[in-house]
Amino acid sequence: MKFFVDTADVAEIKDLAASGLLDGVTTNPSLIMKSGRPMLEVIKEVCAIVPGPVSAETVSTDHKKMLEEGRKLAKIAKNVAVKVPLTPDGLKTCKVLVSEGTMVNVTLCFSAAQALLAAKAGATFVSPFVGRLDDIGQDGMYLIAEIMTIFRQYPEYKTQVLVASVRHGQHVLQAAKLGAHVSTMPPSVLRGLFKHVLTDNGLKAFLDDWAKTGQSIL
Numbered sequence: 001m002k003f004f005v006d007t008a009d010v011a012e013i014k015d016l017a018a019s020g021l022l023d024g025v026t027t028n029p030s031l032i033m034k035s036g037r038p039m040l041e042v043i044k045e046v047c048a049i050v051p052g053p054v055s056a057e058t059v060s061t062d063h064k065k066m067l068e069e070g071r072k073l074a075k076i077a078k079n080v081a082v083k084v085p086l087t088p089d090g091l092k093t094c095k096v097l098v099s100e101g102t103m104v105n106v107t108l109c110f111s112a113a114q115a116l117l118a119a120k121a122g123a124t125f126v127s128p129f130v131g132r133l134d135d136i137g138q139d140g141m142y143l144i145a146e147i148m149t150i151f152r153q154y155p156e157y158k159t160q161v162l163v164a165s166v167r168h169g170q171h172v173l174q175a176a177k178l179g180a181h182v183s184t185m186p187p188s189v190l191r192g193l194f195k196h197v198l199t200d201n202g203l204k205a206f207l208d209d210w211a212k213t214g215q216s217i218l
């Protein structure tokens, strides 16, 4: 499974990229707003840090303007994945951008039918939002299971399922069990995956005992 981080915080991205475990980045207008920085500048910087796909979202709702925005975003760097919403105009834009060789991430997917449409439009990624479905009392992970089942029937669809709106490590694990291609998560969730109290306690005990031996490896 590929790990993307869902943030526009360049310092965080730099730090996580140094772990060697980061495969890509996703951003959205809300994350750009939170960063307080100009979007085009942020995307350019992130693309230079992370070689994998960096999602940059369009903000127009009509096809013509969305395409114009998508083309401008795609010019920033080869690893930009243009994000378009799961609407008729968004999917129309997706088809054109993909035919021009641009990666496209179709976002705001909340149903299996929508995911199927994104695959038919040739999307590179489709982003089902699991956390927001959980928030309204639905089962976000059930949607991932449904999409994976459908996509398996049609190997000709190359669209990767990018599990988004991830809120905790269990979302990541469940998505991995279902064979989802990518999880994008807040930096705190990615950092949390490393943690286990028995790892911390065990390491401390080993190092305490090692100090008692008076030895050194180097």
Ligand code: G3P
Residues within 6 Å of the ligand: 006, 026, 027, 028, 129, 131, 132, 164, 165, 166, 184
């Ligand atoms: O970037 C899309 C998605 O990951 C947003 O997550 O937490 O705002 O529902 P969230």
